[in-house]
Amino acid sequence: MRPALARVLGTDVSLLQSGMGGVAGAELACAVSDAGAAGCVGGYKLSGVALSAMLERLVAGTDRPVGVNLIPEVVGAEELDRQLDQVLDETPSRVYVSLFGMPESRVFERVRAAGRHLVVQVGTVADGVAAAEAGAIVVAQGVEAGGHLLGHSHRDELVAALRERLPEACLVAAGGIGSPDEARRAVAAGADGVLLGTAFVAVEESHAHPYFKQAVTRAHGTDTVITDVYHVGWPSRRHRVLATSVTATPEQPAKFIGRTVVGERSYLVPRFSAAVPTRTTTGRIEEMAMYCGLSCDAVTRERHAAEVVADFARVLPGADVVGSGKG
Template identity: 45%
Template sequence: MADVPVTAGVLGVRLPLVQAGMGGVAGPALAAAVAEAGALGTVALYRVDASTAAELVRRTAENTAATFGVNVIPEVAGATLPAQVAAVLDAADRRLVINVYGLPPSWLVPRAHDAGHTVLVQVGSAADAQRAAADGADVLAVQGVEAGGHHLGDRPVADLLAEVLDRGVSVPVLAAGGIQRADQVAEHLRAGAGGCLCGTAFVVAAEAAAHPDYQAAIVAAGEDATTVTDRFAIGWPGRRHRVLRSAVTQAAQPPAGRFVAWTTVTGRRLPVPRGSAAVPTVETQGGIAEMARYAGTGARWVTAVEPAAEIVSRLTGLPATGESVARVGSAL
C-alpha cells in the first residue's frame, strides 16, 4: 500500500484514481466533478484546435480548485498537437497533469516539466513503459485489453502490470482496463499498482457528455456485451477498439458506409458516417446504436447512471470528500 500515497502525491490529488480522457465524453463538467471528489478528473482534447483547448482548460478550472488532467492523443492530433499543448500551458492557472495516450514526441515531456506540470503516459506494452519512464514520464498507466476505447496493446492488464513492475520501472504505475469495483482496485494495489485509471465507469457519470442512450446501453450490458473490433476506424485508423456489440460489429462484412447520425463539434453540425470513431454525445441525433459506443469488460457491473462523486466513492470504498489518501489502503 506504500505506493498509494506516493502516486496520489505525484498526481497532486487525494485518491489514487484517475478518470480517463475520453474524447467527446470527458468535458469540463465531468473533469471538475471527479477532481472535486478527490480523484484526478481529466478533460479530453482529442482533435480540438488551440483556442478550444484553452477554453476547455479555463472552464474546468472555473469549476474546481483541485488539480485536474488534460488528455492529448499525439497520433490523432497530429500537427495540431504543438498548438494544443501550447494553449493548455498558457491557459493553466495551476499545476496540471498532462495525460498522454501513447508515447509522446520527444519535446512534450520537457516542455510540460519546464512549465511546472506533471506527465502521465498511457502505454500498452512493457517496452513502451520502460521507454516512457526513461523519457521522463512521472506516472505510467498500463492499459489492458479489457479497456474500452482504442487499444495500445493486446495483453490482460494483470499480466502487463506484473511484467512492467518486474522490469523495475522507476515511476508509479496505474492499472487500466475493465475496472468497475473497489475489490478490483484493491487487487491491483496489492499487485503493486499505484492506483487505477478508469474510463467506462465515468462514461455513465451524470456529468459526462455521453448520449443517454449510450449510457443506458452500458447500464444494460451483460456478461458478453463488448467486443474488440476494427469497425470504427474512420478518423482514427490503425487501432483496434473495444465497444458494445452492435449490428455493425457483428455483421459478416463491414456494413456499407452511409451517414447514420448528426453531431455537433465545436459549434459545427457534422454528419457521422457508419464506421466513424466518433462517440455518441449529448449533441448527437440519429442512429446511436450504430456508432462507436466504447466500453470495457467492466460494463457488465454497471448498474446505474450516477454522479461522479458516487462513482469515485464506489471505486475507492471511501466517502468522496474529506478522506485522506492514507486511508484508501485500509478501506479497500
C-alpha cells in the first residue's frame, strides 16, 4: 500500500493545479489550495522583486499547502539556483517546489534538504524512474497535454509503464484531463492523482486573457495542434496550442504584435513569442500562443476554481492509502 497524493502533500484532494507562467498567479493558486487541492504559481522567468512580490501574495493568500513552478530548461542552471534561493528563503515549508522537466541531480538534494516536497513533470519512463528514485512526486505527462511536451507517449500508457516500474512511487497523471471521467481513467491506469492545466486556464481566478479563456471554452481537441512555432523565449520544444493563423502560416515576418506587462515592466510581444496572452496583454491576441490540451473538450464555460476542484474531488482519492503496492 502507498499513501495517496493528498496524504503526501497534506491536501484533501489528490489534485495538482499546474503552475502556468502568466496564467497561474497567487489568486488562482490560493483559490485552488483553499478548495482542498494543491494550487501552484507559475514562476517561469520571474526573478528578483517580481518573484518576491508573487511569493509574498502566495504566502499571505492561503495557509494551505501550495506550490511554485519553475522551468529548468528555460532559465538554465544558474538562474534556477537563484529562483530556488528566493523560494526556499522567502516561503514556509508548506510551499512545495514543482519543476517542468528534469533538473540537475543536485537540485533534488537541495529541495529535500530544505524540507520541501518536490514535484517533477516528465514525459518518459527513464526520467520518471530517475525522478522517483531521487525522491520526487512524479507527474507523467502525455501528448494529450496543453503546453510544452516532454515526451511522445499517451498519458495512460506512460502512467501504466511507470507504475509497473515504480509500484511504491507517488505518480500523478497529466494531459487531456478535463472531466472527472477522464481522471477516473488515469487513476485506473495507475495514477495516485491528477494534474490539470487547461481546465484551470478558463477559471475566473486565472490571469489568462479573456479572449484566451473564451477560446478554450469554445474549442474542441481537434482545434489544437502540436507545433514548434512559438519558439521565441523557449526554443526547441514542441507544444500543443490552439490552432491560429500563425500555426497555419508560420512563414510570416517576426514583427511585434502586441504589448504585455510582467511585474511592473511593459514588454513588446514578438510574433512567435512563447508567452501566453494575459490580462495585461494588448494587441493581436488571436495570433499569440494559447496553450491548450485535448482536455478542452470538457471545458465549456468559465467557472470558479473551487467548482473545478469540487467536481474532481468526487472521483479522486482523498488523504487515504491507495493501491496494492504491487502495481
